[in-house]
Each structure stands twice: as C-alpha cells, then as structure tokens.
Amino acid sequence: SQQGEEDPQALSIQEGENATMNCSYKTSINNLQWYRQNSGRGLVHLILIRSNEREKHSGRLRVTLDTSKKSSSLLITASRAADTASYFCATDSEGGGNKLTFGTGTQLKVEL
C-alpha cells in the first residue's frame, strides 16, 4: 500500500506563479524526500527533510514537515516551464531498512 498520498493529483499554473503540493503519510519516519520525474525519465532527488526538521530550503524549493499531522508540503517559487514534471514524496520509515515508500505523485504543468 502507498505510504504517501499527494494532493493535488494535478496542478496547472502560469509561469512565475508559485506551486504548492502536499503529501500525507501514515507511519513514523526517519526522513521524507521529494523527487521529480520528467515525462518518460527516471526520478531525480530534489530535497530531503529529516524528522527533527520543520523547514528546509534549496534554491526555489521550500519543504515543510509536520510530524504531528504526518504531512509535508513542497513549494516551488517563481515557477518556470522547465518545472513541468511529476513530483513525488517518499518516506524513509523508522525500522524500514532504508527503503523508500513513494506517494502517488502530483503532475505539475507550468504554462507560458
């Protein structure tokens, strides 16, 4: 079964706008990661946030984590057409043996 559920399933915005996608999970985690997948390609790691962190930044990416609500959000600021892709959260669960459990993903389309 999927650990992470993502919301929304699809998001369409204009270039320059911000994009926010959310992830909920079920069990205690060591860390939560976000990956991007361009159409027809493999996944690429974007950012990791540990269970004892609440917010993390990397360039135009901002990730938050609320372990009490078992949820995370990924914010992409000043989006570009090149950000068009699917975004997945993945949880590394406590006692999970360093295996990742992926969410169902959010398809982001950034229009010119």
Add this chain to the structure above:
Amino acid sequence: NAGVTQTPKFQVLKTGQSMTLQCAQDMNHNSMYWYRQDPGMGLRLIYYSASEGTTDKGEVPNGYNVSRLNKREFSLRLESAAPSQTSVYFCASRDPGRSSYEQYFGPGTRLTVT
C-alpha cells in the same frame, strides 16, 4: 560516471515468456532497488538488496526474482510474464554510508506483456 544504467529500454513479451532486466551502477553504492511504476500508483518496491550477497522482498515481489550478481549489478527476472506485469521498471541505488539518503534512479525499462 554513467550513474545507473538499465537494459533494455523497451521490451514486448508474450504471456508466459521470460526475460531478465539488467541494472548496473558505477557509483560504488551498496544498496540497490527494483521498482515498478503503474499509472496513478507511484512507485512500488519489488525487491531490494541492502548489500552484495543479500536480497529481500519489497511490497510487490510475486512473479519476480532477483540476483545481486556483484556490487555493481542487480538483475530482475520475470519467469513467466503476465499482462499484469506490464509496467515501467526502475532500478535505483543508494550508498547507506552517505548522510543524504537519496536514491539514484536509472532511466527505466518499459515492458509490455501481451
């Protein structure tokens, strides 16, 4: 470095045929993983190998076998393909010694079983 490579890129099988998907990484990573991706399902773990010489089942192992041939290579075998195994298969690797915990993915193999 080539990273994680997978062969073949595309494959069409008939029901009942067998095949092996190959994966290799040149990053000296200890851990390797096989996932399948179906529309709307995200990625699901089939098998993984925490280190050379060990393999363990993931979430959806039925119908598959794996071999960790050496530290570089991790193959996935379908003994008798079924239409339900039509999917995109991804191999990934990770170095547990790194603090980043990220996985590196190959480009995928698109398999169709008719």
